[in-house]
Amino acid sequence: MNKIRKQRLFNVFLIICVSSLGVFFILKALNSNLDYFYTPSEVLIANIPQDKRIKIGGMVKKDSVDRNGTKVIFKITDFENTIEVHYEGVIPDLFKEGSGVVAYGKIRDKTLIAENIFAKHDENYMPPNIEISSG
Amino acid sequence: MKIFIRLVILIIPIVGFIFFYNLLTEDKFYPGANFDRFNVPVFALDDITYQKIYTKDDLNDELLLNVWASWCITCRVEHGFLMELKQEGFLITGLNYKDESTDANNWLNLYGNPYNFSLHDIKGSLALDMGVTGAPETFLIKNGEVLVHYSGEVNLAVWDNVFYPVIKENKMFR
């Protein structure tokens, strides 16, 4: 085996080693940063570890929003089950009763302690302003 | 060695291609379609001509419930297809969503009326209970139970791929 060939083989070997190490770290980072997405009904049956952050999506239940200082408590519904959400902070502009919402945080006693709330963007086709509000 | 590198360069995009192809051709791939079944909620609403108050019992047949409004451009686009469906004998009920009754009636007079009647849901309360987020949306209902909920414009492709299989399976509209 000549010198160039040897050198080339060594290079290939090095690249394979480094890239498998890279892939290993990427996959590890990926697995530790997965956020599972649940509906309220799924939350009730699934066994979710307390330290795992999850996302819950659904609609903000009618007449369930309770504000106290910077804290907000409301319920997310999928029309079958509901989950109570506790959140502290500024709620998004699009957040309103009866609109889509995704809450992100950890579960404590069937309640989501949310770190973030995302209101779903309205559909493309939204109604004009009507004096009587829908709430 | 070189053969190996050449193969890898080609295989990566081909694998990606096959993956996406499978994803897109899966039959459930219509983002607007929802096949979760639920019962039509209790309600009492006027129709847009204020002649009669309708309730849950009036949606007990086999029918399509179409959410529409005069301010909704896509409803205007969808309108032609709904007229065709009506001519083929499908029963379509309208759910007029957050709209003024005069605007709604003018709209139907101008373009034609595909509905047997239209409920006047000015507050959007029935719509909210049924999970409507905008207009147009269409429900396939059999005996007071919703079989399909579709958000967005219904056209021939959506009809053939989303509604028709369910209609056939449940032996509806015979």
Next chain:
Amino acid sequence: MIAEISHFFLVTASGLFLLSFIFSTLTYKTNHNLEILVSRVFSYGSYFVFISFFIYIWLSIQSDFSIRYIAEHSNKDLAVFYKISSIWSAHEGSMFLWIVFLSLWSQFFNFKLPQADLLKAPSIGILSFIIFGFLIFLLFTSNPYDLILPIAPVNGADINPILQDPALAIHPPFLYLGYVGFVIAFAYNTAFLIKGDLDINWEKIIRPWSLIAWILLTIGITLGSWWAYYELGWGGYWFWDPVENVALMPWLAGTALIHSLYASSRSNSLRGWTILLSISVFSLSLFGAFIVRSGIIDSVHAFANDPQRGLYLLLFSGILIISSLTFYALRLPKLVSSNLIKPKSKESFLSINNILFVTAIFAVMLGVLYPLIFDFIYEERISIGPPYYNTIIAPIAFLSSIFLVFSVGSLWQRSSKLFFIYSPLSLSILLSIFIACFIAFKLQDFEWWFIGGIFSGFLILIRYLLLAINNISKKMYFNKASAISHVGLGILLISISINAGLSYEKIINIKAGDSFQDDMYTFNLLDFDLINEDNFDSIKAKFLIKNNDASEQVFYMFPEKRKYFIRGQITSESAIQITPFKDIYITLGDQLDNGYWVVNIQYNYFIRWIWISAIIMCLGSLMAIKERSVKK
């Protein structure tokens, strides 16, 4: 009527592009007259596309609501500027713009490239094929000229007030211009692979085109991030949203490409790799278009759609990418040069950074695709949070800055001695370690990535500073373009680290007449103004803010909440006070029953410097186009 004529122009254009493609396949045995014909027919095709688009803009300004797309996305009451920008606010129109830019780049290329260039006819042929494919896609699956028959609506729908914003309106055109610009490198190099004539100096041809495309893409991404910062009210500038990610991938690949192009014009060893990159950049742009327009991801930016579109795009992009890569694989043995890359030569460091960039692209792509793969296999819905991207990108950025600094003093095709005690490299490492330690000591509470970011940023800055001092004082050749771009990169790394490490927010409850004090400022909420505008009502809070330090500087801020008439949509307009090193960012939350308001106050450090550094990088690259042309 005008709409139908304009529609017909677009159909004609697609016919001309097909013709140009067919002619180009016949020029395989060089036929000069036919080659001129390819170029001519191609020009006519492009002109038809441009005319059709100008008419479309005019129709949009005229509010021709018989056209479905205009009716659905525009409104009589909009300002002319937003009537025009509504064209690219949704799928059909933005695809149209995409094609217009594709033709624009290609026509410029067609115009600039001398007729004598051996690869002119085949590369124009490839461009015709690409434009033809996208025109067919536009005309058959997403036609912007679809009409509403028989009667046009009186008025259109209103576009979302959040979308009526100058930065939002102009950033998609820049992004598209950038994405699409890499098509030139793709087409020319694919033509090179087909011909297989190794003597052609393609580096020189595609370098300026790729640089301009890179600059425009950078501007587009920067504008998008600036818009997200001031409009969305979260005070962030980058959210690792899938649509941001698909813009980042071609940017990373494009960055690797412009460096690699430079290297392969200096030494033959990287040629094969550079061609692969030039194919990849446009492939990643196609991938981005596919992801955004096929509806397979859920995102605030994604366009609503049907599966037919996704399938067509997949098929067409698949044909382009796989056939180009097949030619690559066929020519690969010829492309790989026999001389090995010498360790510790300039191109060795460049190669390492190339590998690091590819790793970053791979990681970002995996982040976009993993939720899809997961859903496909386990039928469970997941999402990948920003921490994933941060854990991957931070070490890659760190490592590549180290290798960048190594490459500064090294030589082409020769191993270089880098570390001796008085070398500028050792000096810059020492100085940056000193600065990083100093900052760590000042802060006491810090995280390692923060120090790493500061260190690598200063390392780059100091190394280029020393280089400038040395070369200018000795009157040696000094690559200003490269130095300026990399100084921009250094500032970017420092700004991102400081922004992530120091920024914080607090949420307070406050009512009119009250004040709130923290260790830097006193916020007095004076009162609220009710303002009635043409299309919205607004509540404007009036804050008087006093700096607690000796200067006692005083200023006002007016965060506001708007309610638009047409949709009843509520939006928050954050108030931003810009100071050299930080922004004060106030967002008005909700009013509570007892008259108190929830208010969010953020201190965003160095956020301006992130965008300034992007501008510096663009300036540097602009100079690189003019830089003394590459020697062989």
